[in-house]
Amino acid sequence: MYYKLPRIEYYRPKTLEEAVRLLEEVEGSKVIAGGTDLLVDMKTSRAKARALVDVNSIAELRGVEDLGEVVRIGAATKLQELLESPIISENLPLLRAAVESMASWQIRNMATIGGNLCNASPAADTAPPLLAYEAELVIAGRGGLRTVPITKFFTGYRRTALSPTEVLKDIIVRKSEWTGWGYIKLGRRGGFTLSVVAVAALARVRDGVIEDVRIALNSVAPTPVRAYRTEEALRGREVSRDLLEKVARTVVDEISPIDDVRSTAWYRREMSYRLALDALTEALGVK
Numbered sequence: 656m657y658y659k660l661p662r663i664e665y666y667r668p669k670t671l672e673e674a675v676r677l678l679e680e681v682e683g684s685k686v687i688a689g690g691t692d693l694l695v696d697m698k699t700s701r702a703k704a705r706a707l708v709d710v711n712s713i714a715e716l717r718g719v720e721d722l723g724e725v726v727r728i729g730a731a732t733k734l735q736e737l738l739e740s741p742i743i744s745e746n747l748p749l750l751r752a753a754v755e756s757m758a759s760w761q762i763r764n765m766a767t768i769g770g771n772l773c774n775a776s777p778a779a780d781t782a783p784p785l786l787a788y789e790a791e792l793v794i795a796g797r798g799g800l801r802t803v804p805i806t807k808f809f810t811g812y813r814r815t816a817l818s819p820t821e822v823l824k825d826i827i828v829r830k831s832e833w834t835g836w837g838y839i840k841l842g843r844r845g846g847f848t849l850s851v852v853a854v855a856a857l858a859r860v861r862d863g864v865i866e867d868v869r870i871a872l873n874s875v876a877p878t879p880v881r882a883y884r885t886e887e888a889l890r891g892r893e894v895s896r897d898l899l900e901k902v903a904r905t906v907v908d909e910i911s912p913i914d915d916v917r918s919t920a921w922y923r924r925e926m927s928y929r930l931a932l933d934a935l936t937e938a939l940g941v942k
């Protein structure tokens with residue numbers, strides 16, 4: 656089948672203010688970053704836009720910075736840049752593992768982290784690690800900047816807290832002393848694929864006791880989700896395989912998977928348990 660893009664106007668602003676102004680003034684305009692989701696959606700009429708506002712030339716939207724207590728990631732930073740960043744490898748290994756599982760080198764050179772979040776696919780791979788790290792999202796609009804916790808960003812199936820005239824500027828992650836992490840993605844083949852289910856886990860263990868733990872999943876609900884009840888059942892407990900095997904089942908009660916082209920709801924529930932068990936085993940260092 657042959658798909659064609661409709662005729663569109665194209666703008667490439669150099670500043671964030673100009674981008675916001677264009678989104679407000681040009682009717683039917685939309686942000687484009689890498690275009691690896693948006694152009695596919697436009698060609699298949701899933702997304703409509705009369706004009707595109709390309710954010711790739713806005714310098715303040717690019718790059719990774721170590722700001723001491725936090726890491727700042729510009730929303731238009733390419734996924735491949737994240738993989739090659741020593742700041743990400745050192746401070747956010749869980750995010751790095753998720754990005755490494757994504758697409759191909761060519762797509763990662765085009766696609767941005769902001770696009771992955773703003774597209775708000777339930778299968779977005781950068782969402783579970785950023786939900787686990789409790790990232791904050793800095794959003795630019797006519798009134799200036801506002802900050803939204805990522806736990807409140809995904810508001811429904813492919814919907815976010817962004818208004819159509821706002822631009823995601825930064826992803827901010829506070830540094831913390833996690834002792835372990837695990838990202839496990841199951842796809843329909845070994846690589847270059849969207850997830851059937853993926854689980855991200857972060858843990859802090861002291862003297863054999865779970866001080867803190869965070870678990871997030873994708874592809875098992877209308878949005879990427881945190882498994883708060885499973886986390887609660889683990890916090891303050893002594894690490895053991897028995898505990899994990901009992902508690903990891905709780906994730907199944909926290910998800911609402913559906914049947915779709917990649918899997919069935921039943922298989923997703925089974926795999927959520929298995930993957931949560933494996934990701935927690937890695938994160939908690941269970942032998």
Ligand SMILES: Cc1cc2nc3c(=O)[nH]c(=O)nc-3n(C[C@H](O)[C@H](O)[C@H](O)COP(=O)(O)OP(=O)(O)OC[C@H]3O[C@@H](n4cnc5c(N)ncnc54)[C@H](O)[C@@H]3O)c2cc1C
Nearest residue numbers: 688689690691692693757758766767770771773779780823
């Ligand atoms: C072959 C292929 C393989 C893929 N594999 C994976 C995979 O393994 N895992 C995965 O999660 N995804 C995958 N994807 C999907 C896609 O590549 C990612 O979601 C990517 O990160 C999207 O980023 P982008 O910059 O291309 O977004 P775009 O397509 O430019 O934009 C996506 C959406 O976000 C909005 N947007 C973008 N940036 C901003 C911003 N700064 N502020 C406000 N709104 C914004 C756009 O308006 C649009 O609605 C794949 C895609 C392809 C084509």
